[in-house]
Structures are given as C-alpha cells and as structure tokens.
C-alpha cells in the first residue's frame with residue numbers, strides 16, 4: 001500500500017486511524033547520502049566514515065480504547081541496522097547487526113505521558129501534531145547498540161594465555177595507537 005504519511009512529520013492520530021504502515025530500508029551503497037542525513041547520530045557511532053551500513057524499519061499503528069474509553073493511537077516499531085564498530089575482543093572493525101521491537105502508546109500531553117510511562121509495559125509518548133518517527137527509529141537503534149560490541153568469531157586468533165614473545169609479535173604485526181605514539185616520540 002502506498003502511503004501519503006511522512007515519517008519525519010507524522011500525524012500519528014491519522015496514521016493510527018487509517019491503520020496504516022510505513023516501511024523503509026536504506027543501504028549505504030544505494031542511499032548513502034540519505035542514510036547519513038537521516039541518521040547522523042547513528043553514523044557518529046560508527047568507527048569509520050560511512051560506517052553505517054544499513055537501516056531498516058517498519059511501523060504500523062492502530063487505535064485502541066484507553067482506560068476511560070477514549071481511543072488512543074498505538075504504534076508498533078521494528079528497527080534494524082548494521083553498523084561498523086570496533087570489536088572489543090580483537091580491536092578490529094566488526095559489522096554489528098542490531099534489531100529491536102517496541103510498542104508506543106500516545107497520550108494527550110507530556111504530563112500524562114510522564115505519569116503513565118512508569119506503570120506501562122509500552123512506552124508512553126505525548127501526541128504531537130508532527131511527530132518525527134525517524135528520530136524515534138534512531139533513538140531505538142542507539143539504545144540497541146551493544147556497549148561491548150564483538151565479532152561472533154574474531155578474524156584472528158587472539159592470544160589469551162600466550163607467552164610474552166607471542167603477545168609482542170601480535171602487537172607488532174598490527175599498527176596500534178602505541179606504535180604511532182612511539183613513532184612520534186622518536187628523535188628526528
């Protein structure tokens with residue numbers, strides 16, 4: 001179904017009333033410029049320029065009766081991305097995939113949202129006339145990124161109980177910040 005709803009200025013109430021949905025998939029190779037523009041905070045998390053590989057999301061909404069019978073918009077959001085981060089085990093770049101799914105319920109104002117958010121399983125947000133869904137997608141992905149990213153299987157064998165000589169050999173085989181520092185300190 002083609003949709004006239006704009007994800008950057010979404011009328012959540014109309015979107016829910018129409019039981020509409022929106023989908024997007026952006027990849028670096030095809031939509032690099034849009035990806036960097038729409039998700040610049042996520043791009044900043046990457047360990048190298050253009051390190052955000054892809055972002056996909058799917059949103060759909062519906063109206064459900066609230067506690068006092070009034071209809072409230074509920075929105076389900078599924079997000080997924082691939083971003084290049086430094087693996088904390090081998091310290092080389094790793095393409096990390098993350099995904100998340102969450103329900104959001106929209107209420108009349110910030111005060112109600114704050115009051116009801118704590119006691120609800122879903123996230124409660126204040127209804128805005130032009131809601132930025134892209135920002136919400138990015139927020140969810142930023143929260144889903146692991147604090148300690150790691151390869152499933154690191155490309156090199158990392159010495160864990162190796163002798164001093166082997167460890168030194170691994171260090172020397174790889175340009176590191178320490179090596180760069182040592183170069184700087186050399187008398188010219």
Ligand SMILES: [Zn+2]
Nearest residue numbers: 087090151154
């Ligand atoms: Zn690794």
